[in-house]
Amino acid sequence: MQAQAVQIKNIEMENLDRYLQSIGTQASLITGFAVTIALSSDLISLTNQSSQLVQFLHYGTIITCLSLEFYCVQNSTLVSVFGPTYALNGPRGSMHSAVKAMKEERMTILYAFGGGAVMFGANVIIVAWLIMRTVSAVLSTLIVLVTGYFISTSAHRIGQKFYLGENMGTDEIKKVKAGEYLDGVRVMETSRGIDERKIERGLNVLRNNSGQSL
Structure with missing residues (x-):
């Protein structure tokens, strides 16, 4: 029975590792897009010619997006590296401790990823109003908002389908x-x-x- 418990914990650790690697990969992609937007010379010129409010919104959303997604990339990498290492080389019971710690860290990483994605979407709307005419900007804003709505509702639906409860798990x-x-x-x-x-x-x-x- 003890061997079965260790095997279950090992499977759970592999699942958490894949989970973190997937989020880290997606966060790195968003980070790359955000860096491209932040360093675009044309956008910088247009933003500096705009009002203080537009500058605040543009730079605020894109820098917040960069910070959250970079946090996500860094922490998902650290947890994926140090979690399994501690489980293998740590003291007795380290497998259980490592899985528990990885579970705790994954939610913070997930929230950072979601927050960064929201900031990226907000910045896309701001950029649309900077570089497009009014009709195109309105259309782009509606598309982004509708897409965000469907993403949030589908995420909620999927979360409800696979929700196990706070006390469910390998225990x-x-x-x-x-x-x-x-x-x-x-x-x-x-x-x-x-x-x-x-x-x-x-x-x-x-x-x-x-x-x-x-």
């Missing part, structure tokens, strides 16, 4: 495995003709040990 799986194991022991020992009271005492010991290991 729940291990408890199920432990329950199946104890039921199997009861059936096996009963078939051998062993006293039921002895079986229950032995199962209580197993329950206590499995509860501590979980």
Whole structure:
């Protein structure tokens, strides 16, 4: 049963690693686009000729986007590197500690990625008004807003479909495995003709040990 628990944790760590690498890759792409916008000489010239409000909105959104996405790239890389390394080379129980820490860090990384994406979309709208005529800018703004709406609703829908609850995870799986194991022991020992009271005492010991290991 202990080997099964370690195997489950290993699978979960691999899943978290793929999760972080995927977010880091997407964040790096957005970072590249944001850098291109921020360093565009034409946009810099147009922005500097605009009002203080437009300059504040343009530079504020693009720099915020860069900061959040770079944070996402850096932290996803660090967690992907140091998490599995600690799990392999750390002390006893390091696998559990590494998976727990990776779970905690992934939400901050995900929020940073989402915030950076929102800032990027806002900057696209501002750039549209800087370089386009009014009709084209209005159309572009509507397209970006509608796209953002569908992205947010689909993300919410997907999150609801795959939501496990705060207390669900490998710990729940291990408890199920432990329950199946104890039921199997009861059936096996009963078939051998062993006293039921002895079986229950032995199962209580197993329950206590499995509860501590979980």
